[in-house]
Amino acid sequence: MKVDLVIRNARVVRHDGEFHGGVAVHDGKIALTGRDDLLPDAHRIIDAKGLVLMPGLIDPHCHLGVKFPFDEDMRTETAAAASGGVTTALLYIRNLKESYLPFYAERRAIGEANAAIDFGFHFGIQREEHIAEIPELVAKTGVRSFKCYFGYEPDNPIGIVPATDGWVYAAMRILAKIPGGVINVHCENTQIAAWVKKEMIATGRQDLGAYTESRPALCEVETIRRMIFLAEKTGCSLHLVHTSVGMGPVLAAEAQARGIEVTVETCPHYLTRTCYDEDLDMRAKISPPLRDRSELEGLWAGILNGSVYSLGTDHVPFLPKKLEDIWTEFPGVVSFPWELPLMLHFGVHQRGLPLSRLVTLNSYNPARRFGLWPRKGDIDAGFDADLVLVDPDEERTVRHTGKGTCIYEGWTLRGWPVLTVARGEVVYEDGAVDDRHFGRGRCVTVPA
Numbered sequence: 001m002k003v004d005l006v007i008r009n010a011r012v013v014r015h016d017g018e019f020h021g022g023v024a025v026h027d028g029k030i031a032l033t034g035r036d037d038l039l040p041d042a043h044r045i046i047d048a049k050g051l052v053l054m055p056g057l058i059d060p061h062c063h064l065g066v067k068f069p070f071d072e073d074m075r076t077e078t079a080a081a082a083s084g085g086v087t088t089a090l091l092y093i094r095n096l097k098e099s100y101l102p103f104y105a106e107r108r109a110i111g112e113a114n115a116a117i118d119f120g121f122h123f124g125i126q127r128e129e130h131i132a133e134i135p136e137l138v139a140k141t142g143v144r145s146f147k148c149y150f151g152y153e154p155d156n157p158i159g160i161v162p163a164t165d166g167w168v169y170a171a172m173r174i175l176a177k178i179p180g181g182v183i184n185v186h187c188e189n190t191q192i193a194a195w196v197k198k199e200m201i202a203t204g205r206q207d208l209g210a211y212t213e214s215r216p217a218l219c220e221v222e223t224i225r226r227m228i229f230l231a232e233k234t235g236c237s238l239h240l241v242h243t244s245v246g247m248g249p250v251l252a253a254e255a256q257a258r259g260i261e262v263t264v265e266t267c268p269h270y271l272t273r274t275c276y277d278e279d280l281d282m283r284a285k286i287s288p289p290l291r292d293r294s295e296l297e298g299l300w301a302g303i304l305n306g307s308v309y310s311l312g313t314d315h316v317p318f319l320p321k322k323l324e325d326i327w328t329e330f331p332g333v334v335s336f337p338w339e340l341p342l343m344l345h346f347g348v349h350q351r352g353l354p355l356s357r358l359v360t361l362n363s364y365n366p367a368r369r370f371g372l373w374p375r376k377g378d379i380d381a382g383f384d385a386d387l388v389l390v391d392p393d394e395e396r397t398v399r400h401t402g403k404g405t406c407i408y409e410g411w412t413l414r415g416w417p418v419l420t421v422a423r424g425e426v427v428y429e430d431g432a433v434d435d436r437h438f439g440r441g442r443c444v445t446v447p448a
Contacts, residue, residue: 001040003025003031003041003043004042004044004424005426006042007022007048007053008022008047008048011048015378021034022036029381029424054355054363055362055378056386056388056422057086058090058362058366059313059315060310060366061313062081062312062314063093063315064091064315066317074441075114078117079433082117082422083432087388088120090119090121091107093121111443112442115438118422121443122143124146127161131174134178141445142371144179146171150162150187150223151193151219152287168227172236175237182370183231185227185238187223188215188223192219193219196214196215197215207281208280208285210326212275217244224248241314242270246294247298248302264308266303269314269407274293285329285331285332286331286332287331308361311339316404318404333405333406334404338408341415341417342408344415349392355392387420387421388417388421392415396412
């Protein structure tokens with residue numbers, strides 16, 4: 001039988017090892033993997049020329065449709081994601097109305113009409129009614145992942161409703177009874193940060209370091225400890241999003257040894273940037289903030305020893321930053337196209353991170369954590385044909401022309417994706433995503 005696509009002569013890297021050969025793709029699925037001489041004929045055959053073939057990235061953490069129209073973001077930003085080897089993006093979405101059901105239906109429809117890659121949702125708990133609605137939401141949307149936000153004061157510039165410990169405890173008790181249910185928490189002690197912020201504003205400082213010092217690492221460490229305690233008491237599965245402190249993976253590993261299900265996500269900016277980098281200003285305001293070199297090194301220790309579970313970009317295409325006042329500036333940067341090059345450059349080349357470990361962080365673990373396994377996250381027969389072909393030695397300079405703020409402009413990185421396959425279709429090649437791919441993406445968080 002002639003299949004749709006064959007990629008041959010590749011260094012195929014999975015979470016559990018690698019081999020030289022390739023994959024055969026038919027009807028959007030991986031039909032066969034193995035040596036080149038075992039692969040069938042195909043309508044299109046790609047010679048990988050020895051480059052690395054990995055599972056497509058699953059980015060479990062992004063925010064789209066916040067300050068730009070959702071349909072527009074689902075085109076521009078999923079194209080940017082595809083250029084970075086991302087084949088599935090999971091969006092943290094927030095809804096201030098009583099029910100998520102109409103919001104989910106609307107966002108799913110708009111997404112499927114515009115996205116170039118597959119996508120799914122986590123729901124942000126923004127009012128008490130959302131907690132009571134969790135069982136119905138799981139049944140009617142398939143979403144089993146819910147987020148609570150600390151660290152935001154009531155008058156924050158992006159309109160997030162901060163959680164209370166009561167909200168978290170109530171949601172945890174419900175989610176503990178739901179197979180695959182997980183609570184995601186943005187960990188920062190809101191009250192301590194608000195108090196220190198007043199002191200810092202009084203100094204008149206406007207530098208990026210002042211913002212970090214106004215919400216010190218102890219705020220995040222304290223809340224991580226508190227959330228682990230609540231997870232232990234309720235039996236709820238806990239995911240610590242965008243962890244910026246080196247103690248995060250240490251505390252998670254200690255909790256796991258006691259039988260608590262807790263996982264740690266960090267982001268490329270916390271692994272490559274500090275708040276004291278001389279070329280950064282309030283454009284690099286992120287929540288939680290960039291920290292100092294010691295926290296960065298602590299996170300790399302977690303990446304290398306396995307206590308960091310997964311990577312997410314926290315990609316958020318806000319409007320251009322006003323650059324007037326760091327205390328009211330929007331937080332957030334964009335990272336879709338550069339997460340993989342950053343990890344190849346700073347992780348694989350500079351720190352000896354095994355490619356198989358990178359696959360675990362970017363594909364295998366996110367798929368398992370958020371209910372996409374065994375459909376996504378691996379290169380094996382029966383899985384969605386989500387693949388990225390990587391030239392680990394290509395050097396390219398970061399150039400940002402899209403929405404949002406990039407904090408890597410002008411960096412020359414070694415290791416770049418050159419071709420992305422999403423559900424069997426080549427969506428990124430020759431440096432571009434063709435317009436005909438918009439609207440081919442499908443929602444992966446759907447009713448069972």
